[in-house]
Amino acid sequence: MRTLHMIALAAATATFNVAVAQPVQQTVNDWRDAFRQLEDEDWPSPNRERRATGAPGPDYWQQQVDYDIDIRLDEEAKHLFGTETVTYTNNAPDTLDFLWFLLDQNRFRPDSIAVMTETVGGGGRASGRVGESMPEGISARSMRRRQMLDEDGYGFNITGVTDANGAPMDFTIVDTLLRLDLDTDLETGDSVTFTIEWDYRLVETQVIGGRAGWECFEETEDTGADCIYQIAQWFPRAAVFSDYEGWHNKAFLGRGEFGLEFGDYDVSIRVPQDFIVSATGVLQNADEVLTEPQRERLEEARTADEPVFIVTPAEARANERRGTRSMATWEFRAENVRDFAWAGSRKFIWDAVGVEQDGEGDAPDLVMAMSFYPNESEPLWSTFSTRAVEHTLAVYNDFAFPYPYPVAQSIAGPQGGMEYPMITFNGGSYGRPMVDDDGNLSYSLGSKRGLIGVIIHEIGHIYFPMVVNTDERQWTWMDEGVNSFLQFQAERQWEENYPVRRGDPHSITSYMASTNQMPIMTQSDSILQFGPNAYSKPTIALVVLRETVLGRELFDEAFRAYSERWRFRRPTPYDFFRTMEEVSGVDLDWFWRGWFYSTDHVDISLDRVIEGTFDTEDPGIENMRAREQAAREPESLTQVSNREAGVALYADSNPEVLDFYSENDRHTVTNREREAYESMREGLEDWEADILDSGDRVYYLDFTNEGGVVMPIILEFTFADGSTEMVRIPAEVWRYNPRNVTWTYVSDRQVVSVELDPLWETADADRTDNYYPPRIEPTRLELYRSSSNPSSMMDDLDLRVTRDSVATRPE
Numbered sequence: 001m002r003t004l005h006m007i008a009l010a011a012a013t014a015t016f017n018v019a020v021a022q023p024v025q026q027t028v029n030d031w032r033d034a035f036r037q038l039e040d041e042d043w044p045s046p047n048r049e050r051r052a053t054g055a056p057g058p059d060y061w062q063q064q065v066d067y068d069i070d071i072r073l074d075e076e077a078k079h080l081f082g083t084e085t086v087t088y089t090n091n092a093p094d095t096l097d098f099l100w101f102l103l104d105q106n107r108f109r110p111d112s113i114a115v116m117t118e119t120v121g122g123g124g125r126a127s128g129r130v131g132e133s134m135p136e137g138i139s140a141r142s143m144r145r146r147q148m149l150d151e152d153g154y155g156f157n158i159t160g161v162t163d164a165n166g167a168p169m170d171f172t173i174v175d176t177l178l179r180l181d182l183d184t185d186l187e188t189g190d191s192v193t194f195t196i197e198w199d200y201r202l203v204e205t206q207v208i209g210g211r212a213g214w215e216c217f218e219e220t221e222d223t224g225a226d227c228i229y230q231i232a233q234w235f236p237r238a239a240v241f242s243d244y245e246g247w248h249n250k251a252f253l254g255r256g257e258f259g260l261e262f263g264d265y266d267v268s269i270r271v272p273q274d275f276i277v278s279a280t281g282v283l284q285n286a287d288e289v290l291t292e293p294q295r296e297r298l299e300e301a302r303t304a305d306e307p308v309f310i311v312t313p314a315e316a317r318a319n320e321r322r323g324t325r326s327m328a329t330w331e332f333r334a335e336n337v338r339d340f341a342w343a344g345s346r347k348f349i350w351d352a353v354g355v356e357q358d359g360e361g362d363a364p365d366l367v368m369a370m371s372f373y374p375n376e377s378e379p380l381w382s383t384f385s386t387r388a389v390e391h392t393l394a395v396y397n398d399f400a401f402p403y404p405y406p407v408a409q410s411i412a413g414p415q416g417g418m419e420y421p422m423i424t425f426n427g428g429s430y431g432r433p434m435v436d437d438d439g440n441l442s443y444s445l446g447s448k449r450g451l452i453g454v455i456i457h458e459i460g461h462i463y464f465p466m467v468v469n470t471d472e473r474q475w476t477w478m479d480e481g482v483n484s485f486l487q488f489q490a491e492r493q494w495e496e497n498y499p500v501r502r503g504d505p506h507s508i509t510s511y512m513a514s515t516n517q518m519p520i521m522t523q524s525d526s527i528l529q530f531g532p533n534a535y536s537k538p539t540i541a542l543v544v545l546r547e548t549v550l551g552r553e554l555f556d557e558a559f560r561a562y563s564e565r566w567r568f569r570r571p572t573p574y575d576f577f578r579t580m581e582e583v584s585g586v587d588l589d590w591f592w593r594g595w596f597y598s599t600d601h602v603d604i605s606l607d608r609v610i611e612g613t614f615d616t617e618d619p620g621i622e623n624m625r626a627r628e629q630a631a632r633e634p635e636s637l638t639q640v641s642n643r644e645a646g647v648a649l650y651a652d653s654n655p656e657v658l659d660f661y662s663e664n665d666r667h668t669v670t671n672r673e674r675e676a677y678e679s680m681r682e683g684l685e686d687w688e689a690d691i692l693d694s695g696d697r698v699y700y701l702d703f704t705n706e707g708g709v710v711m712p713i714i715l716e717f718t719f720a721d722g723s724t725e726m727v728r729i730p731a732e733v734w735r736y737n738p739r740n741v742t743w744t745y746v747s748d749r750q751v752v753s754v755e756l757d758p759l760w761e762t763a764d765a766d767r768t769d770n771y772y773p774p775r776i777e778p779t780r781l782e783l784y785r786s787s788s789n790p791s792s793m794m795d796d797l798d799l800r801v802t803r804d805s806v807a808t809r810p811e
């Protein structure tokens with residue numbers, strides 16, 4: 001008895017808040033160490049270009065490609081003609097005898113890999129057509145697209161490539177790539193200059209798709225039948241040559257966007273004279289293409305408190321009415337950008353405001369936030385667009401680094417959301433209000449939310465991946481996921497209770513628990529359920545990492561280090577993972593493995609809670625407790641029934657058989673018990689006696705990891721006195737057994753209930769097993785009424801059936 005007692009005490013002191021590992025079945029494929037390191041497993045060995053710390057190494061290099069481009073828009077033919085002079089500087093330790101370029105417009109050629117491999121139900125939807133069902137229809141728009149792709153002759157015409165002396169150079173086109181053969185090898189540190197002439201037909205964005213093109217509007221009383229041109233992925237661009245992959249010559253299939261090299265751009269854009277043009281870079285010839293009032297307003301906007309119209313809605317309307325055939329050339333210069341895009345239209349209203357920032361290093365102190373949009377987008381755009389740009393800069397500057405460019409622009413047009421350096425295409429049709437039959441305007445909450453959300457998102461992309469130069473053609477999550485995470489932060493800082501679509505952990509649970517999905521670490525073009533995979537899940541992974549795993553201070557410091565280390569450089573996923581661990585000081589391999597390398601989901605079940613109290617061995621206390629315990633048990637049912645039935649007891653008529661034990665139960669304290677207790681107390685150390693007298697209770701909590709992802713266990717205890725306490729158990733609690741653990745909790749307050757993940761912060765997919773004791777779950781049921789007289793064809797035709805004849809017509 002005494003021995004047992006002391007073992008219980010020792011166990012209680014040694015296991016305070018210590019997990020008890022359940023036995024593990026070590027059979028093949030049954031147990032995996034969720035905490036093993038990813039180094040040498042999924043992560044490449046560090047080298048002199050990329051360090052194990054996640055930072056660029058001492059030999060880090062990247063190519064520099066500068067462009068001087070002249071282009072002309074043929075408005076009638078919707079055709080673009082360009083001449084580009086490229087200066088390619090080889091900073092790689094390799095000698096190059098050819099260069100690869102991206103010809104993204106070739107994805108619209110009917111014989112391209114992109115067009116030839118289109119499958120039904122592709123485009124990121126969960127699955128293709130189910131094999132056994134017959135196709136039931138095809139949309140007219142989809143047919144029109146197929147016809148246009150077959151007949152209209154999209155894709156680049158490369159009309160000449162010449163070296164610096166004007167001599168023709170050899171080139172080969174492979175789907176969406178162009179290989180340019182160099183006459184002399186390009187050694188490390190050397191540059192080569194050459195000129196490419198090209199032209200291509202612009203696509204109608206809403207029919208053909210893609211990230212650029214044109215949209216023409218129907219003429220109304222207010223507005224003309226004019227068009228908006230959004231021009232992107234529009235010139236032969238040097239493909240990436242990197243330390244980890246060599247040439248990134250992967251064909252453009254339409255989804256995985258692109259990686260590119262940094263360089264300086266001088267671009268001359270020749271358009272109809274009444275166009276307003278917005279582009280990557282700073283306008284160099286404002287005095288030639290802007291009116292004097294426009295230039296004055298632009299100057300005024302620099303120091304204004306709110307957006308100022310450079311072109312007013314009325315001026316844009318008048319502009320559309322005029323139309324002209326004469327041309328003007330807008331000249332832009334952009335430094336240290338990885339791409340160049342532009343937009344032009346005579347429909348554009350233009351507003352702008354100067355945004356001040358702490359311009360450390362090469363970042364400017366003042367950024368011009370600007371928007372360009374047609375009257376059809378009013379009043380949404382003048383209310384929200386430039387403001388959303390301004391807000392995005394503030395939030396992203398906080399998380400990453402000061403915005404490094406002098407302008408940040410938001411353009412309305414056919415493209416629903418796409419980013420390029422300093423310029424973004426936003427909104428598509430959902431940034432436009434609805435007009436009812438009486439001409440009244442209204443817009444939905446969805447329109448407002450969609451517009452603000454997409455502007456934050458696309459402006460955010462100017463940081464990721466336009467400055468932190470990730471390769472979306474390989475890893476979509478690195479820009480879409482990281483950027484959507486920051487978008488969520490900006491939306492949460494926009495207005496109270498802003499209806500954010502993705503970012504709060506509970507919004508990802510049904511996707512994570514679904515089948516037919518892939519790990520986040522999947523090549524872009526192969527991803528199923530593209531939105532949840534590449535946007536929502538990595539967003540929420542980072543939210544969980546920040547709010548739950550690392551805490552804001554450690555996360556923000558590590559994330560800022562990643563942003564600064566890789567600003568104007570090209571990080572891989574491993575550089576991100578490593579930086580987050582190295583700077584925070586927290587091992588996160590288990591987190592990357594669960595969230596980025598697996599399709600497991602989060603679902604922890606709180607199976608059982610057991611309350612332990614100490615056996616004091618004081619017979620005065622314990623015997624009374626035992627008696628009370630016995631009293632709680634029901635009386636023998638047979639004894640009760642006998643009494644009720646008046647069954648006579650032998651002792652009633654023979655009281656001489658009643659003795660000491662008839663008066664005193666087995667819980668009566670004896671002298672021997674009392675002496676044993678006193679001698680036990682004398683043998684105790686003071687600290688042992690203190691524990692015994694503390695009144696503490698030990699709770700044993702059993703957990704099962706149903707979902708597979710190991711996660712911290714977050715508990716809220718509610719006590720008998722009504723008070724509560726939150727306890728956060730690190731994920732390492734699962735290290736001996738990633739499936740089942742028992743964890744102990746000690747309190748001098750009596751626990752009445754426990755809730756797992758009470759703030760819904762871990763994306764736990766099944767909350768019904770998160771309560772102890774369990775709760776009755778509410779749900780709303782739809783009441784179905786089955787049809788009381790199901791009709792048959794016979795019934796419908798009024799045919800009658802008799803026992804003798806199967807079917808007869810009524811007479």
Ligand SMILES: [Zn+2]
Nearest residue numbers: 457461480483
């Ligand atoms: Zn995006």
